[in-house]
Amino acid sequence: MKKYKNKGSLLLSVAICALLVLACKKTLQPQVLSELTPQNFYQSAGDANAALITLYTPFTSNWGSTDPGSSGGTWFAALYNADARTYLSHSMINTDEIENTDQDPVTGPLNDFTWGPDTWSGTNEPNYYKISYVAKATDIISAINASSAVPANVKTAYIAQAQVLRAWLMWVLYDFYGPLNVKTNEATLSDTAETPRLSDTAYVNQMINDLTTAMPNLAPSYNNDANNWGRVSQGVANMLLLKIYMKKKEWAQAQAQAQTIINMDVYSLVTTPLIAGQTAYQSIFNTSANPEIIYAAPANLTSPNFWPQVVLPPDYASAPGLANEASGWDNEFMPWAFYDKYDPADQRLSTILTSYTNTSGVIRNRANGMPGACPLKYTNLTPNNEATSQDVVIFRYADVLLSMAEAINEQSGPANAYQYINPVRERAGVSDLSGLTQTTMRQAILDERGRELYAEGFRRQDLLRNGSYISTAMALGKAAAQPYDTLFPIPEAVILQGHGIIAQNPGYGN
Numbered sequence: 001m002k003k004y005k006n007k008g009s010l011l012l013s014v015a016i017c018a019l020l021v022l023a024c025k026k027t028l029q030p031q032v033l034s035e036l037t038p039q040n041f042y043q044s045a046g047d048a049n050a051a052l053i054t055l056y057t058p059f060t061s062n063w064g065s066t067d068p069g070s071s072g073g074t075w076f077a078a079l080y081n082a083d084a085r086t087y088l089s090h091s092m093i094n095t096d097e098i099e100n101t102d103q104d105p106v107t108g109p110l111n112d113f114t115w116g117p118d119t120w121s122g123t124n125e126p127n128y129y130k131i132s133y134v135a136k137a138t139d140i141i142s143a144i145n146a147s148s149a150v151p152a153n154v155k156t157a158y159i160a161q162a163q164v165l166r167a168w169l170m171w172v173l174y175d176f177y178g179p180l181n182v183k184t185n186e187a188t189l190s191d192t193a194e195t196p197r198l199s200d201t202a203y204v205n206q207m208i209n210d211l212t213t214a215m216p217n218l219a220p221s222y223n224n225d226a227n228n229w230g231r232v233s234q235g236v237a238n239m240l241l242l243k244i245y246m247k248k249k250e251w252a253q254a255q256a257q258a259q260t261i262i263n264m265d266v267y268s269l270v271t272t273p274l275i276a277g278q279t280a281y282q283s284i285f286n287t288s289a290n291p292e293i294i295y296a297a298p299a300n301l302t303s304p305n306f307w308p309q310v311v312l313p314p315d316y317a318s319a320p321g322l323a324n325e326a327s328g329w330d331n332e333f334m335p336w337a338f339y340d341k342y343d344p345a346d347q348r349l350s351t352i353l354t355s356y357t358n359t360s361g362v363i364r365n366r367a368n369g370m371p372g373a374c375p376l377k378y379t380n381l382t383p384n385n386e387a388t389s390q391d392v393v394i395f396r397y398a399d400v401l402l403s404m405a406e407a408i409n410e411q412s413g414p415a416n417a418y419q420y421i422n423p424v425r426e427r428a429g430v431s432d433l434s435g436l437t438q439t440t441m442r443q444a445i446l447d448e449r450g451r452e453l454y455a456e457g458f459r460r461q462d463l464l465r466n467g468s469y470i471s472t473a474m475a476l477g478k479a480a481a482q483p484y485d486t487l488f489p490i491p492e493a494v495i496l497q498g499h500g501i502i503a504q505n506p507g508y509g510n
Contacts, residue, residue: 045151048150052158055137061305064123074122080392086127091460096475100332138166141163163211166210167207174204194501220234223266223291226289251407261294280347281427296394307378312374314328317359325382326385341451375455399458421445424452
């Protein structure tokens with residue numbers, strides 16, 4: 001198989017910058033912790049903030065950074081970068097939503113469901129090794145709490161953010177691997193002995209405890225606070241709780257959690273365009289910190305949003321309404337079968353490219369060589385550049401409404417669910433749903449989530465919750481897909497190092 005693609009000299013220079021610059025704005029700019037000595041570290045709120053900011057590193061669009069806490073200082077991609085190795089792409093490529101035909105060592109097994117315990121390691125498996133950041137979060141929580149130089153109100157605010165980030169890291173790991181042997185007890189941080197994986201109950205309770213404990217000490221949101229945009233808030237903590245309850249199919253708790261976010265009266269569905277000449281849906285992804293966004297990874301040209309480049313073809317020259325963006329890499333596209341799930345009048349299609357003029361002046365489209373649509377999502381592109389500075393949207397209010405509809409339908413059928421799914425459809429310019437059974441509403445919600453949340457990293461979760469992840473893979477011709485592929489394997493190196501203490505996920509041996 002071929003080696004991982006070289007994305008070009010500009011990308012290399014951007015990636016080098018990304019190693020040095022954290023993708024956060026203003027007060028979230030990084031400080032080099034190695035310059036702080038034992039004599040001056042945590043001697044001020046600034047020192048505590050410097051430590052806290054390191055925990056935000058995985059939640060950026062950064063192409064990668066060196067993690068000194070794991071694997072000998074190995075370079076890892078951030079969770080929400082467009083690279084195929086990341087949490088974002090791993091949550092889409094193995095579904096019906098996004099296809100990537102590369103057969104390199106990372107993407108090939110992901111496409112074909114041929115992964116195993118020894119398939120990915122080191123920089124090719126950056127997601128599992130974020131477990132080190134859980135320990136880092138525990139250490140920082142302890143250190144901030146122990147500092148006598150940090151004002152009490154600052155302590156509580158920073159510790160709350162660290163708790164949310166720890167829970168978020170645990171959620172990412174849980175989503176892919178199930179419960180792991182994370183370090184959340186400061187008293188045992190320095191222990192080197194391997195420990196067993198936590199029980200599912202203990203692991204989930206730890207996430208919930210972190211989020212609920214942090215909640216009172218968080219700001220409701222930062223949508224109107226440009227200096228702190230990029231920090232986690234009550235909105236983020238509530239959203240993570242919603243994700244946990246939805247994954248566990250604890251429908252009553254999920255409904256209550258969605259209602260909590262609605263009752264915050266902070267977020268709302270954007271129903272009129274925020275940018276002239278765009279649809280309301282399109283403008284959401286081109287307007288930072290708008291009322292629909294609960295959290296986005298702040299992006300700039302040193303830690304950019306590469307998603308458009310991943311989906312634009314290598315021979316791209318121009319398309320109506322788009323800037324003359326640099327030719328793309330064409331790693332990923334939306335299969336036509338998924339594209340056909342949209343009503344032709346659906347305004348969400350304004351963010352999906354189905355035709356373009358190539359560098360030879362030829363118009364390419366479905367009938368002329370395009371293997372699938374280009375799911376751009378972000379359309380305010382920077383002319384002749386391989387990156388865009390549009391924030392990478394991670395959580396937004398439309399997801400809350402669709403989750404509420406699903407939680408209600410699973411408990412009592414569709415009667416009270418329409419009021420939450422139909423506003424999302426109305427914003428898209430398609431007709432309201434009515435007259436459905438619980439079963440047909442279940443499918444309608446899955447389809448609506450696919451159309452609304454495409455390329456936002458939720459399709460794998462949605463198919464798993466729906467019970468159709470493996471059957472969808474089989475229908476797509478992924479003959480190697482097995483029932484146990486609902487979790488990824490623990491890397492073989494971790495199992496060997498654990499000497500039998502760390503259990504492998506079922507189906508992958510031990």
